[in-house]
Structures are given as C-alpha cells and as structure tokens.
Amino acid sequence: MAQSVSFLLVLTTLLAFAPFTFGGHLYPQFYDHSCPKAQQIVKSIVAKAVAKEARMAASLLRLHFHDCFVKGCDASLLLDSSGSIVSEKRSNPNRNSARGFEVIDEIKTALEKECPQTVSCADILALAARDSTVLTGGPSWKVPLGRKDSRGASLSGSNNNIPAPNNTFQTILTKFKLNGLNVVDLVALSGSHTIGNSRCTSFRQRLYNQSGNGQPDYTLHPSYAAQLRTRCPRSGGDQNLFVLDFVSPTKFDNSYFKDILASKGLLNSDQVLLTKSEASMDLVKKYAENNELFFEQFAKSMIKMGNVSPLTGPRGEVRKNCRKINT
Ligand code: HEM
Numbered sequence: 612m613a614q615s616v617s618f619l620l621v622l623t624t625l626l627a628f629a630p631f632t633f634g635g636h637l638y639p640q641f642y643d644h645s646c647p648k649a650q651q652i653v654k655s656i657v658a659k660a661v662a663k664e665a666r667m668a669a670s671l672l673r674l675h676f677h678d679c680f681v682k683g684c685d686a687s688l689l690l691d692s693s694g695s696i697v698s699e700k701r702s703n704p705n706r707n708s709a710r711g712f713e714v715i716d717e718i719k720t721a722l723e724k725e726c727p728q729t730v731s732c733a734d735i736l737a738l739a740a741r742d743s744t745v746l747t748g749g750p751s752w753k754v755p756l757g758r759k760d761s762r763g764a765s766l767s768g769s770n771n772n773i774p775a776p777n778n779t780f781q782t783i784l785t786k787f788k789l790n791g792l793n794v795v796d797l798v799a800l801s802g803s804h805t806i807g808n809s810r811c812t813s814f815r816q817r818l819y820n821q822s823g824n825g826q827p828d829y830t831l832h833p834s835y836a837a838q839l840r841t842r843c844p845r846s847g848g849d850q851n852l853f854v855l856d857f858v859s860p861t862k863f864d865n866s867y868f869k870d871i872l873a874s875k876g877l878l879n880s881d882q883v884l885l886t887k888s889e890a891s892m893d894l895v896k897k898y899a900e901n902n903e904l905f906f907e908q909f910a911k912s913m914i915k916m917g918n919v920s921p922l923t924g925p926r927g928e929v930r931k932n933c934r935k936i937n938t
Contacts (some may be wrong), residue, residue: 637755637921641734646726653718653735657742660714665861668743669807670711675740676803676916677709678733680790681768683920685761686732688769689715689933695763696936702769707850708810712934715739719933732933733758737917744913747806749863750906752914759927762936776813776878780887783880790919796912798884798894802905804855804877805867811843811851814878819845821879830882832874839877853877868899 642649660667678688681699688705689712692698699705700712715735722730734756745751772790774783787797818840821828827836835857842851854860855877856867867881872895876882884891898905928937 637757639753641756646729653738654742656718668747671739671743675736679919687761687764690764691934697766699764699769704773728929731929732760747863750910752910759922760930776880780883799908799912808852812849835875865902865905
C-alpha cells in the first residue's frame with residue numbers, strides 16, 4: 612500500500628515537471644534547452660526584413676492567422692504543391708495576396724544551421740507574428756511553443772474557413788467561433804488591420820455596388836470613398852494597393868478603431884464591427900478610446916489563436932524545409 616502511494620507520488624511529481632508535449636500543451640520555454648538561440652534568430656531576421664520593407668511586418672502577422680484558421684496552427688499554409696499536396700497558397704484568400712514566405716524560408720535556413728530539425732515552421736510563424744507586432748509598436752507577449760508541422764494542406768479549408776472581406780458579421784463570427792474564438796477575440800484581432808495593405812479587389816464592391824442597387828456602401832465615408840475610387844476603378848486595377856489604416860499605416864496602434872468610428876474602415880469586414888452587432892460596437896469604441904486595453908486584449912487573443920489545434924508530441928513533424936514535408 613505504502614509502496615503504491617509513493618509510486619503515485621513519484622508519478623504525479625514527474626508529470627508535474629514533465630514537458631507537456633503529450634497533453635497538447637504549448638509553453639514558452641519549449642526550445643530553451645534544445646535551441647536556446649531560436650527566438651533571437653527569428654527576431655533578428657524579422658527585424659532585418661521589416662527594416663527593408665515596413666509592410667513585411669503586416670504580411671508576416673497575417674500568415675500566422677491564415678495558418679491557424681486552416682487545420683490549426685500547423686504550418687500547412689507554407690507547403691508548396693507537390694505529389695498529393697495542393698498548396699493553400701492557391702486559395703482565394705491567399706492567391707496574389709499572402710506574402711512573406713521567403714522571410715520564413717530565411718529563418719528556417721538559419722535555424723536548421725543552428726539546431727537541425729528542432730524548431731517547427733508553425734512555431735516560426737507564431738514567433739514572427741509576435742516580433743512583427745512588437746517591431747511596429749504593438750504589444751509583446753510570451754509565445755507558447757512546441758507546435759509540430761503538418762504533413763498535409765487543405766485548399767478547401769483555406770477557401771472556406773478564412774473569413775472573406777464581404778462575409779456578413781455573423782459568418783465572420785461563426786468562422787472565429789469554429790476556432791474557439793469569441794467576439795472579443797474577433798474585434799481585438801481585427802485590430803491587426805492597423806498595419807498593412809489591401810488590394811482594390813478586396814473592397815471594390817463597397818465603392819460602386821454594395822448591395823446590388825448600384826450604390827456605394829452608405830457606411831463608408833463619402834469623401835473617403837471618392838478618394839478610393841480614383842485608384843480603384845470599376846474595372847481594372849485589381850492589384851492596386853491601399854493602406855488598411857490611413858492614419859498610421861505602418862504603426863501598430865489603435866487608430867484602426869478610430870478609423871472605423873469615422874466610417875473610414877477600408878474593408879466591409881472592418882466596418883461591420885461597428886454597424887452589425889452591439890457587442891462588437893462596444894468593443895470598437897472601447898479600443899478606440901483606450902490603446903492599452905486594446906494592446907492587452909490583442910496579446911491575449913493572439914495567444915488564444917496560436918493555440919488552435921496544434922500538433923504536439925508525436926503528432927506531425929519538424930519540417931527541414933517549410934515548403935515540403937520530410938521524405
Ligand atoms: C475578421 C476577419 C478578417 C478578414 C475578413 C480579413 C480580410 C483581409 C483582407 C481582405 C486583407 C487584404 C488582402 C488583400 O487584398 O491582398 C487583409 C489584410 C491583412 N490582414 Fe486581415 N482579415 C481578417 C482578420 C485578420 C486577423 C485576425 C489578422 C491577424 C491576426 C489579420 C491580419 C491582416 C494583416 C496584417 C493584413 C495586411 C497584410 C499585408 O499587408 O500583407 N486579419 N485582411
């Protein structure tokens with residue numbers, strides 16, 4: 612009896628201190644022993660890329676989102692087409708839009724040199740998203756780590772699960788809820804649109820024919836709409852770029868929420884946060900008023916998004932090249 616009690620004690624003590632890889636838990640110290648320089652290497656390459664082109668911070672932040680909403684945060688987004696794999700890079704939300712893959716490659720190459728087959732591509736995406744936020748003036752957080760990489764991609768998942776800019780508020784919220792995220796996460800994470808660009812094609816409908824009656828979106832400020840129409844014509848110019856936050860397009864701050872209050876949110880999905888739900892309207896107003904509150908919630912919601920169905924322990928693999936599964 613005493614023996615089995617002490618065995619249980621040893622077991623529970625061991626479990627308490629064992630890395631939680633099998634339970635599917637992620638933790639910030641995951642690479643502390645296996646690759647102590649990992650975070651430093653990611654940060655320096657992201658910093659170099661953002662110094663070269665400020666928009667890269669936005670592009671890298673978005674990659675983590677587009678990864679996590681398809682089969683969880685497993686780097687499925689990074690796979691190129693090959694064999695039976697059809698790349699998610701071809702999906703509607705990603706085609707001619709998702710970018711930053713070369714920066715991820717550069718980070719992976721550096722990490723493979725420092726500690727071969729140790730740091731997953733999914734964790735690189737999570738770290739690069741955090742570093743991009745910090746570099747542009749946003750909040751910091753400890754990134755839980757220990758994700759493994761998938762051995763497959765899902766083009767249909769990418770097309771269907773990532774919200775589209777012309778989705779209704781309800782559809783967007785449902786897509787967040789399917790990932791365990793709520794309206795607070797939706798509003799805070801949409802605050803990412805405080806940096807980065809959008810193509811004309813992603814919001815043209817609002818400028819000319821929002822609801823099929825040949826009229827622009829009445830929730831878009833008329834003179835702002837007129838200004839946008841000069842570079843986003845009825846046809847052509849699909850790839851022309853526009854800043855998502857016209858006040859401070861490369862600074863991570865709460866001006867995105869102020870834009871929305873001024874009817875100058877660029878995407879329909881931005882403006883509906885104010886016009887289609889009382890709960891989200893309250894949050895937009897709060898974040899517009901209180902930058903600190905926005906930053907705190909953004910960090911929490913990023914950690915929550917980063918925890919969407921990770922592969923851990925023996926599930927998945929650490930890819931040697933983020934574009935290909937291991938052979
Ligand atoms: C709420 C639903 C969302 C919708 C409908 C949406 C939609 C879009 C669209 C249409 C663009 C412009 C793409 C283009 O035209 O090439 C964009 C850009 C961007 N999105 Fe979102 N997004 C959403 C949420 C998020 C979230 C949760 C994040 C990050 C956590 C995010 C981060 C970004 C960033 C940073 C950019 C700029 C990227 C760049 O400049 O390369 N978005 N988004």
